[in-house]
Amino acid sequence: MQDISLHLLDIIENSVRAQAQNVWIDIKIIDADNLLVISIKDDGSGMDDETLKAAQDPFYTTKVERKKKVGLGIPLFKENAERCDGSFLITSSLGNGTQIIATFAYDHIDRMPLGKLADTILTAVLGHEEVDLHLETHRIKTDKEIDFKFSTALIKEELDGVPLSYPDVITFLDQMLNEGIKNTEMEEN
């Protein structure tokens, strides 16, 4: 993955596969602590301890014939965070969804760029109309905080059955996401 927004998309896909109805994404840049914090939480099926362990380790297996297929997405994201003086925490239990919190030292030389966050959210929103996506971005400066909140639940309510893939709606979502994310000074390539 070339940037953090692609990791994010990969994690959202995991949530959708786990039958999540809601995915909450929270991104913070905290200037005073030189910290980038990314949290992804879902209300999907969650994982038992064994699967949770396997999900973090690319080489982990308990059986010769691995029954639960686990990909490389999570281990790679974890490695990227830890390489940047950051941390990676994944918590999950069956029936209680999954949460991932990754932190990065914001000015670390190896930190991947955030990338096209708006594109990640727009494709995930249109790709899974049935799931509600909630995004918050926060830029916490020493003297002020800028916030952006986006939720497809409110948008769908307003649209009253008009599909999100209706052309004018696509344009609206694209502009809303780009403006909001740019306004919180998150956009970087």
Next chain:
Amino acid sequence: MKTLAELRKIREKAQNDMQLRDSNFRFKVVVGMGTSGIAMGARDVMKAIIDEVANRNLKGILVTQTGEKGLSSMEPVVDIIQDDKPTVTYGNLDPEKARQIVAEHIVNNRIVQEYLVSTRS
């Protein structure tokens, strides 16, 4: 800044539109968005398709995504599904090729042989 109030206008316009024709989707475009697809550029392919749908004002198109499709060597992969027509799979795509597929396949109803992987009923 965009506000939710703007959506009300779009809703009224869309609801008028939808009364004039079938509310069913004419085309379903499915982008393979597994880990390998994403790493190979599937998001930018999907964004290009979405942009074309919006810019060309194409109605009744569902652009959606799925996990791994078992075609890892041909990612990014896109299926185009139409009622009572075989499913068409395109592979090794990039945003430019994806835009071309929207223009040719969806607008002009011609399969783009150059990027075709398979057709199946």
